[in-house]
Amino acid sequence: MAGTGTFKEIIEGDVYKFYADGHWRLSSSGNISYVYNPTVAGKQAYKITACSKDEVNQAFQSAKAAQKIWAKTPLYKRAEMLHKVAEIMRKNKGPIAECLVKEVAKPAKDSVTEVVRSADLLSYTAEGIRILSEGKFLFSDSFPGNPRNKLCLASKAPLGVILAIPPFNYPVNLTCSKIGPALIAGNAVVVKPPTQGSVSTLHMMHCFHLAGFPKGLLSCVPIKASELGDYVTTHPLVNCISFTGGCDTGMSISKKAGMVPLQMELGGKDAMIVLEDGDIELAATNIIKGGFSFSGQRCTAVKVVLVMESVADKLVSSVNAKVAKLKVGPPENNCDIVPVVTEASANFIEGLVTDAKAKNAKLCQAKFSRQEWKRQGNLIWPLLIDNVTTDMRIAWEEPFGPVIPVMRIKTPEEGVKHCNSSKYGLQGCVFTSDINKAMLLSDAMESGTIQINSAPARGPDHFPFQGIRESGVGSQGVTNSINLMTKIKTTVLNLPTASYTMGTNKLPFSSLLSFLLSLVLGSGRRRVFADGEKRTSVW
Ligand SMILES: NC(=O)c1ccc[n+]([C@@H]2O[C@H](COP(=O)([O-])OP(=O)(O)OC[C@H]3O[C@@H](n4cnc5c(N)ncnc54)[C@H](O)[C@@H]3O)[C@@H](O)[C@H]2O)c1
Numbered sequence: 001m002a003g004t005g006t007f008k009e010i011i012e013g014d015v016y017k018f019y020a021d022g023h024w025r026l027s028s029s030g031n032i033s034y035v036y037n038p039t040v041a042g043k044q045a046y047k048i049t050a051c052s053k054d055e056v057n058q059a060f061q062s063a064k065a066a067q068k069i070w071a072k073t074p075l076y077k078r079a080e081m082l083h084k085v086a087e088i089m090r091k092n093k094g095p096i097a098e099c100l101v102k103e104v105a106k107p108a109k110d111s112v113t114e115v116v117r118s119a120d121l122l123s124y125t126a127e128g129i130r131i132l133s134e135g136k137f138l139f140s141d142s143f144p145g146n147p148r149n150k151l152c153l154a155s156k157a158p159l160g161v162i163l164a165i166p167p168f169n170y171p172v173n174l175t176c177s178k179i180g181p182a183l184i185a186g187n188a189v190v191v192k193p194p195t196q197g198s199v200s201t202l203h204m205m206h207c208f209h210l211a212g213f214p215k216g217l218l219s220c221v222p223i224k225a226s227e228l229g230d231y232v233t234t235h236p237l238v239n240c241i242s243f244t245g246g247c248d249t250g251m252s253i254s255k256k257a258g259m260v261p262l263q264m265e266l267g268g269k270d271a272m273i274v275l276e277d278g279d280i281e282l283a284a285t286n287i288i289k290g291g292f293s294f295s296g297q298r299c300t301a302v303k304v305v306l307v308m309e310s311v312a313d314k315l316v317s318s319v320n321a322k323v324a325k326l327k328v329g330p331p332e333n334n335c336d337i338v339p340v341v342t343e344a345s346a347n348f349i350e351g352l353v354t355d356a357k358a359k360n361a362k363l364c365q366a367k368f369s370r371q372e373w374k375r376q377g378n379l380i381w382p383l384l385i386d387n388v389t390t391d392m393r394i395a396w397e398e399p400f401g402p403v404i405p406v407m408r409i410k411t412p413e414e415g416v417k418h419c420n421s422s423k424y425g426l427q428g429c430v431f432t433s434d435i436n437k438a439m440l441l442s443d444a445m446e447s448g449t450i451q452i453n454s455a456p457a458r459g460p461d462h463f464p465f466q467g468i469r470e471s472g473v474g475s476q477g478v479t480n481s482i483n484l485m486t487k488i489k490t491t492v493l494n495l496p497t498a499s500y501t502m503g504t505n506k507l508p509f510s511s512l513l514s515f516l517l518s519l520v521l522g523s524g525r526r527r528v529f530a531d532g533e534k535r536t537s538v539w
Helices: 003-012 052-068 075-091 093-104 106-124 173-182 198-211 225-233 248-258 279-298 309-323 341-356 364-370 412-421 437-442 478-486 511-521
Strands: 018-020 023-024 031-036 044-049 136-139 151-160 163-167 190-191 218-222 238-245 262-265 271-274 305-306 382-386 405-409 427-431 447-452 486-494 526-528 534-536
Touching: 003 093, 003 198, 018 052, 018 198, 023 248, 031 198, 044 093, 044 198, 052 163, 052 190, 052 218, 052 225, 075 093, 075 106, 075 173, 075 198, 093 106, 093 173, 093 198, 106 478, 163 173, 163 225, 173 190, 173 198, 173 238, 173 478, 173 526, 190 526, 198 218, 238 248, 238 478, 271 279, 271 412, 279 305, 279 309, 279 405, 279 427, 305 309, 305 412, 309 364, 309 382, 309 405, 341 382, 341 405, 364 382, 405 412, 412 437, 427 437, 437 447, 478 486
Parallel strands: 163 190, 163 238, 190 218, 238 262, 271 305, 271 427, 305 405, 382 405, 427 447
Antiparallel strands: 018 023, 018 218, 031 044, 136 151, 151 486, 526 534
């Protein structure tokens, strides 16, 4: 059970602690943040301590110190540690999943899946040592005017301290997808958890604690973002920000961040284009799975359907039939449609529906099976909105709820134009049985990823995943995240003469040997330099 047994150390009374310097403690500020249960209006699920400025600063200082030691930890040992955390997470998936159900209303089964998937991600990331153990070796003579007398060794070095800011919808998975690559690459991490989702994140962090990482290397500092958000994101010890969340927050952080690498995974308006030759049943199934699961609160949810007029009726009626079978209710019962995360989100979604209705869109479920479209608290019944036009907000905005607009198009180009006019460019998908059309459309759609004959999806977690325009900066996926969280360090070996592998040059052994000798002799000694002269080394 959450906060007990293995996890009893992370709570005092009914208040969850923060994690820094290898310890769990309450903030000296005495400040508390409240996490609400989305399923029961106004009901508090958890209380968490909120860190002060000094405590956040201390976490960054400790991270900086610990990173220096961690960077000297052999790659294989770093990998062993990540495998160990993954094992602990798998063993303790129950309590972590329990928190996801309570604080973000994720269906119980999906909550367990999120924890297991995150453990798998960490195990996979541990194998990132294969990427990190390889570097590059360059010869100088491919650039005009250079003989082969310079040898360049390039390798990946850690950046330092990574600030990880995950969103509420996948707090465990999207924290692991930042921590794993950061640690394997030799970095330290400070996590700022989302308020809804913080308790799952704290439980997950305890698994890292139990695995025995060096003190200070990892910390998790819940804060009130409105008060300390800027302090955290502009802290001078931050060497990289890996953020997942909404466009407005991400863009505001990007503008304020200093000269540090950014990994920004922001919102999306993922378009599905359905052509006349597409498998309509398959498209309908993917709208249900890809658009309504977790009540549409996924960055890669289908967020607008652009269907060719001639097959639109068939698609809409197939989706409507499937919508009627969706189970609406609490996450504990594994319902398909669960309450959205906050009342503010529910109000926002309702606003999009009201606007579309006022502009004569058709609310399919208001008519279908005589069921009025409805909302009770944060619970919003699934809704397909047909005949959506470009003057409606829902044609452009991200609902992050179980509401999907359908726009009827006359040509595929019309669909591409709508997709490319969006401020977002995360994912998209195309349904067609013609591979040539699929490729042409994929190339024409300006989004980070286009899926052919399947709904947008983030996984598998090692695939590259990125957004363009306001959907983000940088690319993720295990390999890309490792690369983003490292910098290239080069050492150039300057030889006294050009040397070609198995070349037929006359070998100037004496000078080459003396040069090599100079490399192996210790600092401060009288050394023979490449030019044959004896000098005292400066280091
Ligand atoms: N592209 C992706 O990979 C991806 C994945 C999941 C979710 N998302 C997007 O995330 C959004 C939903 O998540 P959300 O509601 O948690 O987003 P959000 O932008 O409200 O919050 C994201 C995170 O930023 C923090 N935050 C807010 N203000 C801050 C500030 N001033 N300084 C520092 N941190 C601050 C929040 O506490 C949270 O941890 C959607 O737009 C969704 O599309 C994107």
